[in-house]
Amino acid sequence: MAVIGITSGQQKNGTECRIPKTYVKAIVRAGGVPLVLPVLTNKDILKKYIELIDxxxxxxxxxxxxxxxxxxxxxxxxxxxxxxxxxxILITGLALNTGLPLLGICRGCQLINIVEGGTLYQDLEKEYPNPLKHNQSSPGKYPFHTVHVKKESWLYSISKMTNFRVNSVHHQAIKEVAPGYKATALAEDGVIEAIEKSGDGFVFGVQWHPEQMVNDSVSLKIFTEFVNRVD
Structure with missing residues (x-):
């Protein structure tokens, strides 16, 4: 079974490392073994993280x-x-350099883009012309807006759908796509909703939160295909 490292966040002035358990449950449901990675910046420890995960x-x-x-x-x-x-930033660079399969969700999608040389809108309402509401005021698992998927993409290959609805809990988004990547899904307003790296490796990011929607077939496929890719 593939071991999937899951990055954590911090709370209470850095005294606690936490993630929503929905990420853990999504990896388990997809057939993987979740391993939550505490926030550390010691490069030797980060290299050990990379050795431990698939x-x-x-x-x-x-x-x-x-x-x-x-x-x-x-x-x-x-x-x-x-x-x-x-x-x-450090662990993403290590994962990319070693060719580990990499899946980024929301901030994680943005981090991949930044590490590889892309940019972000710091706030859509202030910087993007006529944006949709991207920070939904409904339950997190509720599909909120439509994304349009490009046929020449990994996302289309697993979904066989050119559009479907996703949840949306963000106020930033990718502005300039990193070199070597392509935008593969867009919202109605043109905001980038998914990216993938060109080539044979698996590096993929989505702006929405499929871990909260694993009862949806497309969301579950994102995780199962990711886990199967590294198993």
Whole structure:
């Protein structure tokens, strides 16, 4: 069974590492073994993390520091956790360098894009023209808006659908896609909802939260195909 490392976030001024259990349950349901990775920045420990896991899941959370994509903070930027940023930037780089399969969700999708040289909108309402509401005011597992999927994509290959509805709990999004990547799903307003890396490896990110929607066939397939890829 594939061991999937799951990045954690921090609470209470960094004294607690936490993630929603929905990520753990999604990996288990997909047939993998979840291993939650505490926020640490010691490079030797991070290398050991990489040795222990077969794939890496980057979870959702707060806003990445815009210095990582060479911008100053702007109005609308949310809470930043410098230690978590450093942790996830470092471990994402290690995973990419070693060819580990990598799945990014919401913030995790954005982190992949940043590490590979892309940029973000720091706040859609302030920086994007006529955006949809991307931070839903309904239960997290409720499909909230439509995404349109490009046929030449991994996401279409597993879903066989050119559009479906997803949940949406974010205020940032990818602006410039990193070199070597392509946007494979868009919302009605053009906001990028999924990216994937070109080539034979598995590096994929979605802006929504499929771990909260695993009863939906497409959401579950994202996890099962990820786990099967590394098994």
């Amino acid at each position: 794939g890496l899941l980057l979870t959702g959370g707060g806003d990445p520091d815009p210095r990582y994509f060479y911008e100053e903070p702007r109005p609308g930027l949310g809470e930043v956790d410098p230690q978590r940023d450093e942790f996830e």
